[in-house]
Amino acid sequence: MKDNFYIDVARESHLKYVDEILETIADAARVRGTGIAKRSPGYIIQKINEGKAIIALQGDIFAGFCYIETWGHDKFVANSGLIVVETFRGQGLAKAIKTKAFELSRKRYPESKLFGLTTGLAVMKINSELGYVPVTFSELTDDEMFWKGCQSCVNYDILTRTNRKHCLCTGMLYDPLRVKKKDEEEPKSLSVYKRWLRFKQSVFLNGNKKKDSNQKNEAKQESENGKSSYFKKLNFKFF
Numbered sequence: 633m634k635d636n637f638y639i640d641v642a643r644e645s646h647l648k649y650v651d652e653i654l655e656t657i658a659d660a661a662r663v664r665g666t667g668i669a670k671r672s673p674g675y676i677i678q679k680i681n682e683g684k685a686i687i688a689l690q691g692d693i694f695a696g697f698c699y700i701e702t703w704g705h706d707k708f709v710a711n712s713g714l715i716v717v718e719t720f721r722g723q724g725l726a727k728a729i730k731t732k733a734f735e736l737s738r739k740r741y742p743e744s745k746l747f748g749l750t751t752g753l754a755v756m757k758i759n760s761e762l763g764y765v766p767v768t769f770s771e772l773t774d775d776e777m778f779w780k781g782c783q784s785c786v787n788y789d790i791l792t793r794t795n796r797k798h799c800l801c802t803g804m805l806y807d808p809l810r811v812k813k814k815d816e817e818e819p820k821s822l823s824v825y826k827r828w829l830r831f832k833q834s835v836f837l838n839g840n841k842k843k844d845s846n847q848k849n850e851a852k853q854e855s856e857n858g859k860s861s862y863f864k865k866l867n868f869k870f871f
């Protein structure tokens with residue numbers, strides 16, 4: 633499916649889609665009956681001109697969009713405004729657009745934490761696959777300008793009532809340091825696992841050598857019954 637689409641960083645030649653992008657976003661928000669941070673045409677034009685937007689097209693037909701924003705002096709990056717035209721949904725297009733936006737964000741802001749606020753299950757799924765984890769709002773940027781964007785959302789009163797602690801959206805964060813640490817720890821735990829496996833194998837093999845034929849017969853007989861006291865004597869646990 634994705635082979636039929638152009639999915640890449642939006643360029644000047646894509647500025648003609650700005651109105652359609654905004655209409656599609658606004659229509660989708662109406663249908664969902666959920667809140668949305670309003671964007672002006674000027675804002676989307678700026679994103680495209682700065683090379684901070686991803687566009688998906690099928691031929692000349694607009695199919696999807698997303699852009700990146702930075703907050704807290706570039707400490708945080710958000711991928712926002714994700715939209716896929718209704719007729720193109722359910723084919724993995726949002727995933728492909730978000731993946732491109734993620735790659736662009738990581739390339740341009742390798743030190744920054746990436747985050748998103750969403751009520752949508754699709755976005756939560758995609759974010760999780762990219763390495764985001766759910767967090768409380770306190771882990772997100774404290775940049776007032778970002779939270780100001782929520783003012784145009786129908787649920788803004790919830791956010792203010794809870795002193796910006798909760799709202800209907802879930803906060804998700806990709807912290808490159810946490811991911812790096814996890815990657816570094818993984819080979820260690822892998823080698824622990826390998827050593828444990830080797831130990832287990834050696835115990836099993838040595839144990840086998842030492843057992844007399846009676847025990848072997850006993851094991852054989854009992855394993856045929858589905859459980860073996862021979863293995864129990866060796867204190868083995870099977871998972």
Ligand SMILES: CC(C)(COP(=O)(O)OP(=O)(O)OC[C@H]1O[C@@H](n2cnc3c(N)ncnc32)[C@H](O)[C@@H]1OP(=O)(O)O)[C@@H](O)C(=O)NCCC(=O)NCCS
Nearest residue numbers: 660714715716721722723724725726727750753754755757
């Ligand atoms: C949300 C949206 C972008 C998804 O676009 P899409 O191209 O249909 O999504 P994909 O096909 O890439 O699906 C990605 C994953 O989400 C799942 N998914 C898609 N739509 C879903 C939905 N409405 N509910 C639950 N899961 C959904 C898919 O099954 C897929 O999961 P999988 O990888 O486990 O199969 C699209 O429906 C849309 O534009 N909605 C309106 C605007 C919006 O909600 N934007 C998000 C604002 S945060």
